[in-house]
Structure formats: C-alpha cells, structure tokens
Amino acid sequence: MDISQLIQKNNTKIVFIILDGVGGLPINGKTELETAEKPYLDSLAQTSACGMHIPVGYGITPGSGPGHFGVFGYDPLKYEIGRGVLEALGLEIELQKTDVAIRCNYSTIKDGLIVDRRAGRIPTEKNIELTTILSEKINEIDGVKIILKPGKEHRFCLVLRFKENILENEAMVKDTDPQKEGKPPLDPEPLNSESAKVAEIAKKFINQAKDILKNEEKANYVLLRGFSALPHIPTFEEKYGLRACSIAVYPMYRGITKLLGMETLKVEGDIKEEVELLKKVYKDYDFIFLHIKKIDSFGEDGNFEGKVKKIEEFDSYLPEITSLNPEVLLITGDHSTPALLKAHSWHPVPLLLKSSYVLGGLSKAFTERECLRGEIGIIPATSIMTLVLANSLRLRKFGA
Amino acid sequence: MDISQLIQKNNTKIVFIILDGVGGLPINGKTELETAEKPYLDSLAQTSACGMHIPVGYGITPGSGPGHFGVFGYDPLKYEIGRGVLEALGLEIELQKTDVAIRCNYSTIKDGLIVDRRAGRIPTEKNIELTTILSEKINEIDGVKIILKPGKEHRFCLVLRFKENILENEAMVKDTDPQKEGKPPLDPEPLNSESAKVAEIAKKFINQAKDILKNEEKANYVLLRGFSALPHIPTFEEKYGLRACSIAVYPMYRGITKLLGMETLKVEGDIKEEVELLKKVYKDYDFIFLHIKKIDSFGEDGNFEGKVKKIEEFDSYLPEITSLNPEVLLITGDHSTPALLKAHSWHPVPLLLKSSYVLGGLSKAFTERECLRGEIGIIPATSIMTLVLANSLRLRKFGA
Numbered sequence A, B: 001m002d003i004s005q006l007i008q009k010n011n012t013k014i015v016f017i018i019l020d021g022v023g024g025l026p027i028n029g030k031t032e033l034e035t036a037e038k039p040y041l042d043s044l045a046q047t048s049a050c051g052m053h054i055p056v057g058y059g060i061t062p063g064s065g066p067g068h069f070g071v072f073g074y075d076p077l078k079y080e081i082g083r084g085v086l087e088a089l090g091l092e093i094e095l096q097k098t099d100v101a102i103r104c105n106y107s108t109i110k111d112g113l114i115v116d117r118r119a120g121r122i123p124t125e126k127n128i129e130l131t132t133i134l135s136e137k138i139n140e141i142d143g144v145k146i147i148l149k150p151g152k153e154h155r156f157c158l159v160l161r162f163k164e165n166i167l168e169n170e171a172m173v174k175d176t177d178p179q180k181e182g183k184p185p186l187d188p189e190p191l192n193s194e195s196a197k198v199a200e201i202a203k204k205f206i207n208q209a210k211d212i213l214k215n216e217e218k219a220n221y222v223l224l225r226g227f228s229a230l231p232h233i234p235t236f237e238e239k240y241g242l243r244a245c246s247i248a249v250y251p252m253y254r255g256i257t258k259l260l261g262m263e264t265l266k267v268e269g270d271i272k273e274e275v276e277l278l279k280k281v282y283k284d285y286d287f288i289f290l291h292i293k294k295i296d297s298f299g300e301d302g303n304f305e306g307k308v309k310k311i312e313e314f315d316s317y318l319p320e321i322t323s324l325n326p327e328v329l330l331i332t333g334d335h336s337t338p339a340l341l342k343a344h345s346w347h348p349v350p351l352l353l354k355s356s357y358v359l360g361g362l363s364k365a366f367t368e369r370e371c372l373r374g375e376i377g378i379i380p381a382t383s384i385m386t387l388v389l390a391n392s393l394r395l396r397k398f399g400a
Helices: A039-047 A065-071 A085-089 A122-138 A194-210 A236-240 A251-259 A271-284 A296-300 A304-322 A379-390 B039-046 B066-071 B083-090 B126-135 B196-212 B236-240 B250-258 B270-283 B295-301 B306-323 B381-390
Strands: A015-020 A047-055 A099-112 A113-116 A145-149 A155-163 A220-226 A244-248 A263-266 A287-292 A328-330 A347-356 A377-380 B014-020 B047-054 B100-112 B113-116 B144-150 B155-161 B221-226 B245-250 B263-266 B289-294 B328-332 B349-354 B377-380
Touching: A015 A304, A039 A304, A039 A328, A039 A347, A047 A379, A065 A251, A065 A379, A085 A099, A085 A155, A085 A220, A099 A194, A113 B083, A122 A145, A122 A194, A122 B083, A155 A194, A155 A304, A194 A220, A220 B039, A236 A244, A236 B014, A244 A251, A251 A263, A271 A287, A271 A304, A271 B306, A296 A304, A304 B047, A328 A379, A347 A379, A347 B083, A347 B126, A377 A379, B014 B306, B039 B306, B066 B250, B066 B381, B083 B155, B083 B221, B083 B250, B100 B196, B126 B144, B126 B196, B144 B289, B236 B245, B236 B349, B245 B250, B250 B263, B270 B289, B270 B295, B270 B306, B289 B306, B295 B306, B328 B381, B349 B381, B377 B381
Parallel strands: A015 A287, A015 A328, A047 A377, A244 A263, A244 A287, B014 B289, B014 B328, B047 B377, B245 B263, B245 B289
Antiparallel strands: A047 A347, A099 A113, A099 A155, A099 A220, A145 A155, A328 A347, B047 B349, B100 B113, B100 B155, B100 B221, B144 B155, B328 B349
C-alpha cells in the first residue's frame, strides 16, 4: 500500500534515533546490549513497544545504504543507490540531478596490463597531490564539468556534471576495473543505448588522466567503477508529509538523508554535540533523525567493551532526549554489528517505540532477547515508519 | 532478491536434517515432540536459534514435493513438479531431459464407459504381471521409447523417452481420467500447440494397451494423468555454490534432491545406517541433507506412540552427528504430520539452527511451543536456506 494516501498532518514531534550497528551477539553468554549498564534505555523499554526488525531480508547483511533506506520505509531492493553515488555522498560532494558519480582507483599499468589495481595503496597525501593536479588540468570534457575529490589511500571520486538532468539509465556504464591483476583494463562500455554519452566522456577522461600521470611510478593509471546517477526517490515531505532533518556526524549518513530530502544539519563532535543540536532545532521540525555512529565502529573493530561503553554513553544522554517529550521516540539500529563478527551482520535489530499508544510491560530491558518478547514482534524494517506515523496519529483510517 | 549474487564460497560444513512430518498436535495435552524423551535435541535447542517455519502458506498442507522444495529455498508455488515426474521419481525411474512422465491406472471399461477407475484395486502382483506384458509388447511408438514401471495395486508409471529434450510446455496434455465412474475416458488432448506430439504418442499407447488387455476381466484399460517433463530448476551448485549430497532411504526423496542437482547417495536401512553414511561422506561435501522418513509414516498411521519412539531413536543418534561439529546444523521437518490427523497438516514446523552466531537461551526444548519462543520467529520455509547460508558465512554484504 502507498502510505502517502493516508497521511494527515498534525503538530506531533517524532525523534528517530539510529544507534548504528547496535544489535550484537553473546560473548561469554551476554551481548553488548546485555552487558551495558543502561538504566534509562532499560526503563524506557519497559514502558515502550519493543520488537526486532529485519533490515533487508532473513539472512541478508545490509550495507549502510540499504540499512538506512529500510528503516526510513524505502524498500532497499527497490531503491538501490549506485556505488558511485554513495562514494560521492561519503566524500561530501553535493550531488545534483545533472551528475554521474564514479568511484575511481589510482592503479599501476605496465605494457597495457594492470599490475597493481591499487597503485601500492599510495599514501593519502600523494592521492591529494595527484587529484589536485588532475583537477587543475581537466576542467571539462566536451562541455561536461569534471569534479574530482580525493578519498583515502588510492581512492578518489569523479563526478561528471552535465548541463541537463541525467536519468539512472544514462549512467549505466561498465566498470573498467578488470578485478584481477595481470589483465588489461576494460573499456567503459555503455550498458544500454542511452549511456553512450557518459561512456564517451569517461573514456576521454581516462586517456587524459593517463597522459597526465604517465611519469608516475605507481599511480600511472585510473580505474573507474560504480557509474551512477542520483536515483529518483520521493522525499520525506512527499511520502510522509514530514518536515524532516538529520543530525549526523559522518558525511555518508548526511548524504543518504539528503537523498530523501531531509535537511542535513552539520555537527562536529560526538553524542554530546548531536544531542545539543537536537535540543536546539527540536521546535523547527516534525521529524528529527539522530544518527549515532561509533557504536558500529567499535563493533567493526571487534571491540566488545568499546561498543558497550558507547552504548552506556548514549544512555547517559537519553534523559535529555526524553525530557523533550516527543509524541514518538523510536530507537533502533540500521543493522547489527556484533563484535564477535567484526562486521555488519544479518541478525534482526532491537527496536523500541515510545508513544502514548502502546501496551508496554513486555520487555524488561533494551536487549535482543528482551525485545524478542515485545509487542511488535519481528517485522521488516520497511514497516517501522508506518508504525511511527500511526503512533503520531498521522495516518488516517483505510477504507470506510 | 536472487541470493545467488551474494554467494561467497568457503570451507564450512552444513548438515541439514529433515525429520519428515515432525510437527504434531497434542493428545492429552502433549504433542509427540513434547512427549518424547530426547535429552540431546532439547539440550541443543537451548543453545540454538529456534523458530517455526511455514512450509507453503498459512493453512496450506504441503505434499512431500512442495514441503521439500520450500525448505531448500525453492518457492513451491513457482516450482511445481508435475505429478507424473513425482511418481516416476518415487518409483526410482532415472528421468532424463528427454522424458515425459505419466501416472497411469489400470481401470475397467465396459461399452465405452469407465466402470471402475481402479480396476477393483487389483493386487500388486497382478499389476507387475500386466505391466511386464505391456513392456514386452510395446517397446517404442513412432521412434519414442516406452518405459513402464509398476507401482502398488492399480498404479503404474509410463515414461515416453524422446530423442530430443522435452520442454515443460511440450508435455502439457490433458488427463484421460474422467474422475467419475460411468463416464467415457477422455482423450489425451494437447493443452497447447506444442504438446500435440506427446498427445499423439499417448493416444497410440492407450489404444495398443487396450488391445493387449482386452481379455482381462478387470484391468482391461489404462487411464493417464499428470503428464509432465522435468522442470528447469537451478541446481544447489548454481543457486548456492554448494557441493551437496542427500542421504535418504526412500526413493521419492532421492528423486526430489536429484532434481536439485544433489548427489543422491543410496542407503538401505534406517536412521543408524543413514548416520553411518553421513559420517563416511562428511568430508566430501559442503552440504549434506539427511532425510528421516519414518517419523512421518507413524504420524500418517495415527500412531502417536510410534512417532514418539522414532523421535527418541533419532535423538539417540544426535551426539554422533553433533560430534562432527559442522558450522551449521539445521533440524526441522518438511511439514507437520500430527498423529491426531493421520495426515500431513498445515501447521508450522519446529526449526532449530545451531551455529556460532546465534543468541540461544530462548527455548528450553525442541518442541512446537518452545520453538515459538525462539529468536527466529515464524518464517516462511523459503527463508531457511538464506539463514543457513548466512550462518555459514557464505553470503556477502548487500549494498555498500
């Protein structure tokens, strides 16, 4: 069902918090959430509707893009964001509808064969130096503006900014990375009849870059992949009638929420600074998304204790958030990142929804095992926003 | 989503056990699983991820074909195996891509009307005698090889073996069984423009058989139904990248798993012999399917106590299986067969998944009611394989 036909506006406030990668697995019998001393979260869970959500599907481990799309109610299998677009967002390039974004590697070519796909992982400083030179020497190709931004080590991002809007189909060009060393680079071939123009500009860029880099020992070639344009996605305003903003320290998440039409507020620091900003802008929006990143980072590092401490730190700020008294407070993760696995995982994610219209009394704490006892059950991530809207009385009755 | 695009291979082992028809219903308050003394299964359930699966859909009672297709991750509504193919597999005919398989009944015809659709359920010995005569007298029709095999009582199987591959469409011919006595048999009419050839051979077979059987008192005619060719199904290797084998005593299950490209290992006996074979071939495969049939047979007979004993017998072999220490051990049924109903049923089926990456601690025993408390929840059967692959770390992340 298209939920937008049921939307009714009102003055309720929704605070939507993603504790990135919060779900975990037991080490010595207890998960990160079960180990953390978090009196405020546990107390909130006791009076909230709790449950678990499945980010993409049973057994499927989501990347950050699909993980966030799901909890925001956008089917991650329908809205796939191109790799180039995600990379550009992560590097804080302000993508426009006229852009094609491409992930690039510096690489080493010899006698027509790629001998090192990552140019020996050149230092980031060298990357910045080379990307600056390329930027200066290649401003535009056939009237298309060339935008370059260095990433880490051998990675950089290329944006082709056309004069007219670019449809997703028009960006579909084949990766040039042969994926194995000792093979020649591939041509940026158009993958359909509409992408010939983008392929041609890409080819010219590769040749010009090759000429400029020819005297480099390692980084004497560039490989291009993940050609993509901004997907056409209905905004939060269009889909839900919500004036929404996002509070996130990391550019990637600002980028994702910008795709959905949220106002992306810039903030430096960590949880403290984010919560301060939340309080400051609280009155200006219907929906405020707060993204807490470092819980996931500790999980990815396999740092169980660090992840526990970060959860405890978040807990200490929870009273400042609950004292705002939003009609709906939602707390969950975009996926699980068990320290045991040192990576994102496929496991369901604990979910807590505080509103005046829940049963409560079913979960003793905000943990995986206690949320499994909750009234929400195990739901697809894409159903979370519908529950949030219902609990803020923003959905009309369906049918007579 | 097509899971095959996320597959990554590794050296993990998966043991996948189907206790055929294991789910049950209470008689005097307890189900078969709740009555059985099964210390090993119950202990395993306490440290495993437990749940229930729905074989085909809420309220739908599956046959053995759909039941197994579902748990193996093949949508039973998409991959329908023809009745003729199932019958041939059950009779251990080695079907080829050039074959059309047809279920046949001996029947009694009088004055052009079918007066007994089952020829008075002639004894199997008589069936064998007649089918041997038909086999000897009808070797081929218009260059198409005729293969016949007797079943039980009045049932036999006819396979038309062509020289060229037969597509599913080409086998679609109308059943000749009028379904009611006192009516004339129907013609084997082609159901589309591509099946005329098969229909014609079938018609000739019927006429030749009628001529050969004309002096029989009861079995003087044959009725044909379930015309079908081997469906085109991606194999386990293609779909999951798994070298898979099946260990099953009954031909039907060897047939089903052969359709999915598993190596079907022959074994005589019961649980003891199957577990011995499992241990012997364990090192040779990524995925070993073990099928335990007799639990279902007792359920079908309404023999509650027999079913309980068979579950207990399986339990006594469980330590031999767990001592192999596979990365993933999955135990479930293809459907429920409550002794109370003396038949397959629509009920969800208990499910246990042992791996290093589960919460555990939520179910006290391997029973219907305890599995309902588990972390997996109630899932469609087709999601089981995705969870199995995830837990053996054989699925890559989806999206960036």
